[in-house]
Amino acid sequence: MTGHRSIRLVYENCTSCMICVRECPAWCIALSSHSEPIPGSPPGPRQRTHNILDAFSIDWSLCLYCGICVEECPFDALAWSDELPAPAASASGLVEELT
């Protein structure tokens, strides 16, 4: 059984859909993404694009460990992890960039 000590990101699965960011009651997830044309798709005004995740962070000083983000992610890109977040000397040091 997996422990509930932190949350990890499965980078390949994340579509930057923003659902976890919006559902988090503590506002502790932040992500940044941009969209790029899908390689090989026909160019032009209707070229198909996809989102590329640039940065994803969780602020462990605010996280409630409620698991809502894990539940809500439609792409199984967030999962409970056994690893404790790294300790820090100040609250701002508890913001972890997940990769």
Add this chain to the structure above:
Amino acid sequence: MADEVRRVEADGWHDAVAAAVASGLAWFDWLGGVDEIGRADAIRVTIRLAASPDADGVRLETLVPRDGSALASVADVVTGAAWHEREVRDFFGVGFTGGDERPLLLREGAVGHPLRRDAVLAARVVRPWPGAKEPGETVAAGRRRMVPPGVPNPDVWGEREGDPASPEEVAASVQGGRVRRRR
């Protein structure tokens, strides 16, 4: 298994609870409040009683006007309800006459009642919401504004001119989602 629900008038609250306890519903489960704004200008107070922890329960409910009215405390017949009454007073601003007047969860002198639906989470108005961005956006674009739950539409709170918004308007606008400009 379903609870029986008994709706009682606010001034008959204490007697109805005392009668239910006397009829054998002596096990107290919980007492709580619900803000009924949008349906009634009142806070609904509910107590759940049962004959035993496993038995079907009875919920007694009453509506208390939002404007600072009080219910008679039932702590004399249901001792455990005293804490719950203090919590309902803290969170919903319903008074309980004859009950314990001390705040339970809010600090002494706290302003407002945070579980009323028109309570504005002011810290959330000033702090940028990480969910305001759309997928694929590096910074939130201004054209389609998203507001988080708990933050009212800026037309209603903050950037508004004229009379302050009524509690109904504030409550209706704090549910999150896209901001629709009202004419």
